[in-house]
Amino acid sequence: xxxxxxxxxxxxxxxxxxxxxxxxxxxxxxxxxxxxxxxxxxxxxxxxxxxxxxxxxxxxxxxxxxxxxxxxxxxxxxxxxxxxxxxxxxxxxxxxxxxxxxxxxxxxxxxxxxxxxxxxxxxxxxxxxxxxxxxxxxxxxxxxxxxxxxxxxxxxxxxxxxxxxxxxxxxxxxxxxxxxxxxxxxxxxxxxxxxxxxxxxxxxxxxxxxxxxxxxxxxxxxxxxxxxxxxxxxxxxxxxxxxxxxxxxxxxxxxxxxxxxxxxxxxxxxxxxxxxxxxxxxxxxxxxxxxxxxxxxxxxxxxxxxxxxxxxxxxxxxxxxxxxxxxxxxxxxxxxxxxxxxxxxxxxxxxxxxxxxxxxxxxxxxxxxxxxxxxxxxxxxxxxxxxxxxxxxxxxxxxxxxxxxxxxxxxxxxxxxxxxxxxxxxxxxxxxxxxxxxxxxxxxxxxxxxxxxxxxxxxxxxxxxxxxxxxxxxxxxxxxxxxxxxxxxxxxxxxxxxxxxxxxxxxxxxxxxxxxxxxxxxxxxxxxxxxxxxxxxxxxxxxxxxxxxxxxxxxxxxxxxxxxxxxxxxxxxxxxxxxxxxxxxxxxxxxxxxxxxxxxxxxxxxxxxxxxxxxxxxxxxxxxxxxxxxxxxxxxxxxxxxxxxxxxxxxxxxxxxxxxxxxxxxxxxxxxxxxxxxxxxxxxxxxxxxxx
Numbered sequence: 001x002x003x004x005x006x007x008x009x010x011x012x013x014x015x016x017x018x019x020x021x022x023x024x025x026x027x028x029x030x031x032x033x034x035x036x037x038x039x040x041x042x043x044x045x046x047x048x049x050x051x052x053x054x055x056x057x058x059x060x061x062x063x064x065x066x067x068x069x070x071x072x073x074x075x076x077x078x079x080x081x082x083x084x085x086x087x088x089x090x091x092x093x094x095x096x097x098x099x100x101x102x103x104x105x106x107x108x109x110x111x112x113x114x115x116x117x118x119x120x121x122x123x124x125x126x127x128x129x130x131x132x133x134x135x136x137x138x139x140x141x142x143x144x145x146x147x148x149x150x151x152x153x154x155x156x157x158x159x160x161x162x163x164x165x166x167x168x169x170x171x172x173x174x175x176x177x178x179x180x181x182x183x184x185x186x187x188x189x190x191x192x193x194x195x196x197x198x199x200x201x202x203x204x205x206x207x208x209x210x211x212x213x214x215x216x217x218x219x220x221x222x223x224x225x226x227x228x229x230x231x232x233x234x235x236x237x238x239x240x241x242x243x244x245x246x247x248x249x250x251x252x253x254x255x256x257x258x259x260x261x262x263x264x265x266x267x268x269x270x271x272x273x274x275x276x277x278x279x280x281x282x283x284x285x286x287x288x289x290x291x292x293x294x295x296x297x298x299x300x301x302x303x304x305x306x307x308x309x310x311x312x313x314x315x316x317x318x319x320x321x322x323x324x325x326x327x328x329x330x331x332x333x334x335x336x337x338x339x340x341x342x343x344x345x346x347x348x349x350x351x352x353x354x355x356x357x358x359x360x361x362x363x364x365x366x367x368x369x370x371x372x373x374x375x376x377x378x379x380x381x382x383x384x385x386x387x388x389x390x391x392x393x394x395x396x397x398x399x400x401x402x403x404x405x406x407x408x409x410x411x412x413x414x415x416x417x418x419x420x421x422x423x424x425x426x427x428x429x430x431x432x433x434x435x436x437x438x439x440x441x442x443x444x445x446x447x448x449x450x451x452x453x454x455x456x457x458x459x460x461x462x463x464x465x466x467x468x469x470x471x472x473x474x475x476x477x478x479x480x481x482x483x484x485x486x487x488x489x490x491x492x493x494x495x496x497x498x499x500x501x502x503x504x505x506x507x508x509x510x511x512x513x514x515x516x517x518x519x520x521x522x523x524x525x526x527x528x529x530x531x532x533x534x535x536x537x538x539x540x541x542x543x544x545x546x547x548x549x550x551x552x553x554x555x556x557x558x559x560x561x562x563x564x565x566x567x568x569x570x571x572x573x574x575x576x577x578x579x580x581x582x583x584x585x586x587x588x589x590x591x592x593x594x595x596x597x598x599x600x601x602x603x604x605x606x607x608x609x610x611x612x613x614x615x616x617x618x619x620x621x622x623x624x625x626x627x628x629x630x631x632x633x634x635x636x637x638x639x640x641x642x643x644x645x646x647x648x649x650x651x652x653x654x655x656x657x658x659x660x661x662x663x664x665x666x667x668x669x670x671x672x673x674x675x676x677x678x679x680x681x682x683x684x685x686x687x688x689x690x691x692x
Contacts, residue, residue: 004049004088004097004100004101004104005049005050005053007088007091007092007097008048008049008050008085008087008088009088010087010088011046011048011049011050011051011085011087011088012037012038012039012043012046012085013037013048013050013051013054014035014036014037014045014046014047014050014051014054014055014081015035015036015037015038015051015054016033016034016035016051016054016055016057016058016059017033017034017035017036017058018031018032018033018034018058018061018062019031019032019034020032021072021218023069023070023218023221023222023225024218024219024222025219025222025223025226025228026222026226027069027070027221027222027223027225027226028068028069028070028225029067029068029069030068030069030070030071030072030120030218030221031062031065031068031070031071031072032071032072032073032074033055033058033071033072033073033074034073034074034075034076035055035073035074035075035076035080035081036075036076037051037076040077041076041077041078041079041125044079044081044082044126045075045076045079045080045081045082045131046081046082046083046084046085046130047081047083047084047085047105047130047131047134048084048085048087048088049101049104051085052104052105052108053108055108055134056107056108056111059071059108059111059112059115062115063111063115068117069117069225070117070118070119070120070221070225071112071115071117071118071119071120072119072120072121072122072217072218072221073112073119073120073121073122073134073135073138074121074122074123074124074214074217075123075124075125075127075131076125077124077125078124078125078126079124079125079126080121080123080124080125080126080127080131080135080147081127081128081130081131081134082126082127082128082129082131083128083129083130083131083132083133083153083154084101084105084129084130084163086157086300089291089296089297089300090297090300090686092291092292094292095288095289095291095292098287098288098289098291098292099284099285099287099288101287101291102162102163102283102284102287102288102291103284105130105133105162105163105164106163106164106280106283106284109130109133109134109137109163109164110137110164110276110280111137112134112137112138113137113138113139118139118140118224118225119137119138119139119140120138120139120140120141120142120217120221120224121134121135121138121140121141121142122141122142122213122214122217122218123135123141123142123143123144123147123150123195123198123204124144124147124210124213124214125144125147125148126147126148126149126150127143127147127149127150128149128150128151128152128153128192129151129152129153129154129161129165130163132150132151132152132161132165132203133152133161133163133164133165133168134163136164136165136168136169136172136203137164137168140205140221140224140231141203141204141205141206142204142205142206142207142208142213142216142217142220142221143195143198143199143203143204143206143207143208144195144207144208144209144210144213145195145196145207145208145209145210146195146209146210146213147194147195147198148192148194148195149192149193149194150192150193150194150195150197150198150203151181151185151186151190151191151192151193152165152169152181152182152185152186153185153186153190153192154182154186154260154264155182155183155186155187155258155260155261155264156186156187156190156299156303156659157260157296157299157300157303157659158258158259158260158290158293158295158296158297158298158299158300158659158660159260159287159290159291159296159299160182160260160263160264160267160283160286160287160290161182161264161283162283162284162286162287162290163283164279164280164283165182165283166178166182166264166267166268166271166279166283166286167267167271167274167276167279167280167282167283169181169182169203170236170242170268170271170272171236171271172202172203172233172236173201173202173203173236174234174236174237174241174242174245175242175245175246175249175268175269175271175272176245176248177201177202178268179245179246179249179265179268181193181201182264182268183249183253183261183264183265184249184252186261187256187258187261195207202233202234205231205233206220208220238272238273242272243269243272246265246268246269249265249268250265253265255541256544257542257543257544257660258295258544258658258660259290259293259295259660260290260295260296260299260660263286263289263290264286267279267282267283267286270282292690293690294662294670294688294689294690295660297662297688297689297690298659298660298661298662298663298666298667298670298688298689299659299660299662300662300688301648301662301663301666301687301688302648302652302659302661302662302663302688303659305645305648305649305652305663306500306649306652306653309645309646309649310472310500310501310502310649310653311500313476313491313500313501313502313503314502314503314641314642314643314645314646315503315642316487316488316491316501316503317484317485317487317488317491318484318488319488319491319492320488321484321485321488321489322485322488322489322491322492322493323407323434323436323485323488323489324407325348325350325407325408325436325489325492325493325496326350326351326405326407327350327351327352327353327405327406327407327408328344328348328350328351328352328353328406328407328408328409328410329352329353329354329355329400329402329403329406329408329409329410329427329431330344330352330353330354330355330409330410330411330412331354331355331400331409331410331411331412331413331423331427332354332355332356332365332411332412332413333354333355333356333361333362333364333365333366333396334361334365334412335368336412336440336464336466336468337354337356337365337412338354338365338366338368338369338372339369339372339464339466339467339468339469340410340412340440340464340468341354341365341366341369341394342369342372342373342390342394342469343468343469343497344497345369345390345393345394346390347496347497347498348493348496348497349389349393350393351393351395352393352394352395353395353396353397353402353403353406354366354369354394354395354396354397355396355397355398355399355400355402355403356396356398357398358398359398362396362397362398363396365396366394366395366396369394370391370394373387373390373391374387400426400427400429400430401430403427403430403431403435404430404431404432405432406431406435407432407434407435407436408435408436408438408489408493409427409431409435409436409437409438410437410438410439410440410462411423411424411427411437411438411439411440412440415441415442415443415444415560415563417444417445417448417449420439420441420444420449421448421449421451421452424437424439424449424450424453424459425452425453428453428454428455433455433458434458434485435458436458436460436486436489436490436493437450437453437458437459437460438459438460438461438462438490439459439460439461439462440462440463440464441461441463442463442509442510442513442560442564443508443509443510443513443563443564443567443568444567445479445506445508446459446460446461446477446478446479446480446482446506447479447480447481447506449479450479450480450481450482456479456480456481456482457481457482457483457486458482458483458486459479459481459482459486460476460477460478460479460482460486460487460490461475461476461477461478461479461504461506461510462474462476462477462490462494463475463476463477463504463510464499465512465654466555471653471654472498472499472500472653473499473500473502473512473649473650473653473654474494474497474499474500474501474502475501475502475504475510475511475512475650475654476490476491476494476501476502476503476504477504477505477506477510478503478504478505478506479506480506487503491503500649500653502641502646502649502650503641503642503646504640504641504650505638505639505640505641507635507638507640508567508568508570508571508572509564509567509568510640511635511640511641511646511647511650511651511654512650512651512654512655513564514568514631514635514640515628515631515632515647515651515655515664516552516655517561517564517565517568517576518568518575518576518627518628518631519540519549519624519627519628520549520552520553520561520565521565521575521576521577521579521627522620522623522624522627523536523539523540523549523620523624524536524579524581524582525577525579526539526615526619526620526623527581527608527611528579528580528581528608528610528611529611529612529613529614529615530610530611530612530613530614530615531611531614531615531620532614533550533593533600533605533608534600535614535615535616535617535620536549536550536620537549537550537551538617539617539618539620539621539624540621540624541617542621543621543658543661544658544660544661545656545657545658546656546658547656550592550593550594551592551594553592553593554591554592554593554594557591557592558582558585558586558590558591558592559586561582562579562582562583562586565578565579565582566578575627575630575631581607581608584607585604585607585608588603588604588607590603590604590607592604593605593608622673625668625671625673626673626676626677628664628668629668629673629674629676629677629678630677630678632644632647632664632665632668632674632682633674633677633678633682635647636682644663644665644682644683645663645665647663647664647665648662648663648664648665648666649663651663651664662688662689663688665682665683666682666683666687666688666689668682669681669682669683669688669689670688670689
């Protein structure tokens with residue numbers, strides 16, 4: 001135990017504070033444990049060896065008493081507990097240490113369900129991972145309707161819910177619902193559910209409003225103890241229905257290379273017949289294996305990037321320099337412009353004015369934004385009052401003079417330098433000298449775009465990714481003249497928009513598009529040489545990317561892909577050759593190589609046919625990865641971003657690079673490609689991988 005504690009010497013210990021509570025209705029005395037690490041909600045409760053020991057000691061004291069009717073456990077304000085303290089995990093060097101951590105969690109948590117008196121979890125705030133598991137060990141659970149997040153995110157990181165989750169949850173709510181939380185949601189961008197949804201799933205036995213949650217929970221617990229409330233839970237079908245749920249989940253995971261979800265699925269499958277001891281022992285073995293895997297180290301690295309580096313962008317100016325934004329202008333009324341108008345109105349809650357060349361386009365753009373608001377209302381995501389307010393904020397005007405009092409104007413017009421320069425010149429003529437002019441360009445030079453303006457220092461790149469409401473990345477591009485106040489305002493606005501901002505140098509196609517186009521260029525070159533499209537498509541499958549290369553081409557659109565290809569070819573002709581076949585695909589008016597029914601379009605196949613030097617899947621994949629390693633090294637040498645971590649963050653948040661690979665640079669390090677191509681690693685040994 002002391003050996004494990006040494007690894008977690010930086011643990012912020014969550015204390016288990018015990019106080020006696022006299023229950024109403026004459027139900028007796030409850031020992032109420034409050035989990036509290038001594039910090040506010042911005043530093044949530046977690047369980048490391050110290051926190052587990054504190055809880056165990058509290059339970060020792062409770063078990064020694066014979067005057068208690070029940071034990072309860074709750075959290076500090078807004079937080080129940082958010083799982084294991086993982087800071088010491090990268091320092092674990094032996095499987096024995098890993099298994100000891102797994103066994104310790106079980107040894108402590110299971111005591112809550114094995115006391116001679118009933119135990120109650122009063123889930124008052126966020127309950128994630130081990131935080132949800134400690135509640136599952138209790139005899140009964142209540143939950144607040146104000147709880148924002150309930151989840152078992154372990155599979156995203158490369159773990160399984162290994163402190164009882166894969167055994168207790170399916171035996172409580174059934175395997176289908178359990179697998180949704182254990183496997184499906186973590187792989188769906190770490191989706192969470194709220195307190196009301198947790199109650200509806202059967203995770204909690206009672207739901208109370210946050211204002212008097214603890215008081216109502218104690219009253220309910222008293223009635224349970226007195227026998228006045230009978231907790232009814234549905235019988236779980238342990239026959240064919242359980243097996244079918246597992247089979248459906250297994251089919252959904254087919255082809256996904258991550259080890260953790262498959263391991264979690266097998267644990268849930270075994271929970272149908274396993275005893276509690278057998279189920280927990282199997283979790284111990286699974287955790288011991290997964291903790292000693294590169295997949296977990298990679299997942300923790302990716303998690304650290306998205307949770308910490310994304311919130312403190314490298315190179316961002318002092319936020320005190322940011323100017324207030326009280327009105328926003330959007331130049332253009334197409335699909336992207338409509339998405340931007342909606343995002344700015346919802347997040348900044350300031351007036352947003354759209355402009356375009358004619359009334360028909362303008363009306364269509366405003367109508368699109370208003371229609372999306374109606375959809376949010378229908379889904380219950382916003383209230384009727386909010387819907388009315390947001391619609392009132394989004395208006396249109398044919399005259400750019402409507403931007404006169406705007407503090408931030410973003411253009412989303414055709415991706416052509418002359419067009420964007422003309423737009424900015426027209427906007428500059430009507431706005432104040434301090435109004436920020438932002439461009440959503442995907443590849444053009446921000447410096448050149450601003451070069452003809454009186455105030456080029458107020459122009460900044462603000463590159464969103466489609467769909468704007470979903471993808472969290474925002475590439476903030478500093479042009480050659482962009483000043484600190486403009487940049488600070490851009491970062492402040494990005495944060496208000498709830499985007500993860502990365503500072504990027506004004507270089508062709510910035511980060512994500514540059515790397516994706518390099519990847520596509522190599523794969524298309526292989527197809528040009530005679531590799532069948534189907535073979536090229538399968539080449540990246542072992543990486544677990546969110547979509548295949550030609551599916552991505554269809555999503556982006558061949559015309560846009562060709563434009564970015566042309567931009568990069570002009571800058572780096574030796575590394576980004578022009579694809580004549582892609583140009584033919586665009587000329588033929590094709591939206592991709594697939595038909596709407598997802599079969600290959602014979603005409604597109606014909607365009608890409610020919611060539612006498614086909615490659616295998618492995619050869620295509622190696623070629624693409626070597627190209628990515630070369631391009632990343634060049635980008636780092638050029639100073640496109642501050643560090644490899646920023647490239648990893650961009651690819652995870654903007655391109656869906658899989659969490660289980662940890663980021664593109666550690667992956668290339670682990671498989672040796674970065675060393676082979678560039679002669680050195682991107683990251684130090686042991687980062688996002690097992691210690692060397």
